[in-house]
Amino acid sequence: xxxxxxxxxxxxxxxxxxxxxxxxxxxxxxxxxxxxxxxxxxxxxxxxxxxxxxxxxxxxxxxxxxxxxxxxxxxxxxxxxxxxxxxxxxxxxxxxxxxxxxxxxxxxxxxxxxxxxxxxxxxxxxxxxxxxxxxxxxxxxxxxxxxxxxxxxxxxxxxxxxxxxxxxxxxxxxxxxxxxxxxxxxxxxxxxxxxxxxx
Numbered sequence: 001x002x003x004x005x006x007x008x009x010x011x012x013x014x015x016x017x018x019x020x021x022x023x024x025x026x027x028x029x030x031x032x033x034x035x036x037x038x039x040x041x042x043x044x045x046x047x048x049x050x051x052x053x054x055x056x057x058x059x060x061x062x063x064x065x066x067x068x069x070x071x072x073x074x075x076x077x078x079x080x081x082x083x084x085x086x087x088x089x090x091x092x093x094x095x096x097x098x099x100x101x102x103x104x105x106x107x108x109x110x111x112x113x114x115x116x117x118x119x120x121x122x123x124x125x126x127x128x129x130x131x132x133x134x135x136x137x138x139x140x141x142x143x144x145x146x147x148x149x150x151x152x153x154x155x156x157x158x159x160x161x162x163x164x165x166x167x168x169x170x171x172x173x174x175x176x177x178x179x180x181x182x183x184x185x186x187x188x189x190x191x192x193x194x195x196x197x198x199x
Contacts, residue, residue: 030114031067031079031093036107043100044072050100054079057096058089065089085113115177117155120188122172127162134160139172148188153177 043050047070054067066082079093090111098105127134139158143149159173 029081029084031081031085031090031111032114033077033079033093033097033111034075034109035077036104037075039103039107040072040075040077042103043070043077043097054093054096057092061088061092063089063092118176118178120174120176122174125170125172127168127170134170134172136160139174143174152188
């Protein structure tokens with residue numbers, strides 16, 4: 001019995017798992033391309049060949065960006081690169097993908113860089129306006145018509161919270177998809193609503 005317990009508790013034959021890579025947040029060194037499932041299967045089945053071909057195309061365009069590997073998530077191909085890809089890199093990758101034999105051209109979306117969610121707060125608004133009570137749908141509708149938000153995509157519906165039960169002032173929480181350079185957020189932070197605003 002003692003020998004059995006000793007063998008069971010011994011870790012001599014058990015290999016400890018090794019961590020190959022860790023990351024604190026969303027990697028920015030990725031190129032994401034949405035496409036049909038038939039395309040993703042076609043590319044993933046020969047991922048090593050396409051990685052090599054993409055690198056040749058990037059090299060020919062005088063880029064120092066290198067594609068490390070390709071993997072699949074849902075209906076998206078993700079190309080991990082050695083550095084942050086620029087617009088020319090994205091255009092080069094798109095051109096290559098559309099020249100792959102038997103690929104469905106119509107289903108390939110333009111390559112894009114990863115985006116992160118960012119909560120923003122809109123303050124100083126009255127709960128009741130000339131158009132009625134402020135609701136998430138109302139805020140969403142107004143934001144779509146506001147010049148500052150013309151390139152902004154909402155990650156979820158806005159949240160309307162009254163400062164206090166007796167107060168007529170509300171705080172609006174808006175969850176947006178932010179850009180790689182943070183330029184989308186910079187364009188709207190600390191801006192005031194115009195006087196002719198409908199809010």
